[in-house]
Amino acid sequence: MGKLNWGISMLLAVSLVGLAGCSEQTSTREKELEERVAELEKQIAAYEKEEKEREQEEAEKKKEEEEQKPITVEIVHPETKEVIKTFTPLELGYGTKDSEFEKEIKTWAKEIARGTEQEEGYDQRMIPDRIGKDGQVIKGNPRVILEETELLERVVEASEKGGTVELPLYKTESGYKPEDVPTLGEAVVATYTTYYNTNVAGRSKNIELSAEAINNVILGTGDIFSFNTTVGPSDKAHGYQEAEEAVNGKLVMGVGGGICQTSSTLYNAIDKLGVKYVEHHNHSVNVGYVPKGRDATVSYGGVDFRFENTTGVPLLVKATTKNGSLTVEIRTSKAYKKQLKN
Template sequence: MGKAKKAICIWCMIVLATGCASQNGETADSKDLERTEKRVMMQPDVTNAAEGKKGEAGKEPKELQPVTVTVIDPMTNKVIKTIVPDELGFGTAGEKYKAELEEWAKELARGTDDAPGYDQRNTPDKLDENGGIIKGAPRVVLEEEEFVEKMLDASKEGGEVELPLYMTASGYKPEDAAHLDEVVVASYTTHFNPGVAGRTKNIELSAEAVHNVIIGEGDYFSFNTTVGPSDEAHGYQPAEEAINGKLVMGIGGGICQTSSTLFNAVDQLGVDYVEKHHHSVTVGYVPKGRDATVSYGGKDFRFQNTSGAPFLLKSVIENGKLTIEVRTSRQYEAILKKGV
């Protein structure tokens, strides 16, 4: 009995030991599996990451667009030119870039041999035979310095630049036009030989061109712009004219008598001279030093009306005499006579 009990006890211990071993084995496997699952969940998806990198690398990089500046004509809204400042030295050769802009501004304003500039002298208004106004053209100026500054500012980030064009209309009131011939405030007369047909015709044509011209307050007057070309196409004839100290035959000879007569008339008022030239020879129709020679496309007679009031030019030809009068309304007579 004692041995049997001992054997039974030993068998039970073996069974219990086996059961415990089995339970411990299952627990270890479960923990290992759990740790493995956690490691898998925490491990980055190498495949997806690689694909992501490949996708980014496969994209085309955005190309940086250069800064551009477009110049616009405000009168027509047309593009004059588009430039890339960096290609012209902006940011690397600043002074050179500015100098190029200044030269371009000068060409745009004053023109070149191949193209006219934006700067335009005004063509004065005139009165017709019935006192109506014949419109001329305003003065146009492209402000070169302002254009360069605008271009420099726009060159930083790009954009559009409008040409800084300024137009100035004649400085008189339309309602004053009908009264500008009321009083004569200045006049001057020169003489010529009416028997010399060509010269007489040229004086008549040029005098007619300045007849009834309105010169407003602050207006600029250009003889060449007002009279126009003195060539055969406009009716001018051969006559003596002074060239390089000699009297020679040329188309339009005689128009300088008109410009000189005009000078001596307006010189009695408060005007500022912009351009005036003497002949290369002494002329007989005005005292020495009182002439104003002109040549279309060359020398001009120009002045600005700084008298403080508008006035009207009148030209009268009769019996070999050319008279140019400066007239105005009674309202402005006292203002103009201050300069007489």
């Protein structure tokens, strides 16, 4: 349309120049000019009408497409932005069967958080940092929690208009400062020793391996320690051997038998401090290496021994074996010992 207006302006300018030089032909040329301008105005009007109709058609088409397109909610990973799941709220009952819709989302949130038999969940227990033989820190993994309730709330909120929802993943690093590491072994604040028969090779080996696995582990303030996660699988692939273990009230042979003595020794040491127990189970039979009721049974992939360091200070676990004795010491720096909560 801009070109047509420009064309009219040019036509008028040229015509006016011509009129200035030939006054005797003014009436005839003015009439011709008016006819040309009238024709151009008709063309402009037709063009404007076509443009308006076309724009209206496009707007109606766009509106129709938007109305037909279903509202969706995409769940994405907060770091990779990968689409984890796509929901169509209306198909799941949003707006008509809200209770069923929320139940569906809640079930899905629980599955991806805690995992299923087929897939691992987003929730991850902390693998604590530890001090290596060279005195350097060997990094573990932070604790990761997917907040299921928050995820449900975000999905419900986005379901009205659709959109993108990020998984509410929260990572918790170990609660200690790097500068604390050199002094964490200064003061022993709790200790416990149990004994085993070194002539029983398989059991002795299993105790030694599991003790080595928890040795020099750093427990920051607020850290949740998991024996199973820290020690890992007690299978042949990791060097564990067959030995007696308690199963359903009976002593049977099994790979990894004996590691419960390590978890029980750790329990009796850490129990002298102000920690909070997250998970603790007793054996189905009495064991001879600790008093009755003072044991802590574990089984990788099953029952676990877990506690939270609520002492207010970072701690260091020392576990050593020598001549049939297993000793677990809990240490901290001399400065922190004064702040320790019992």
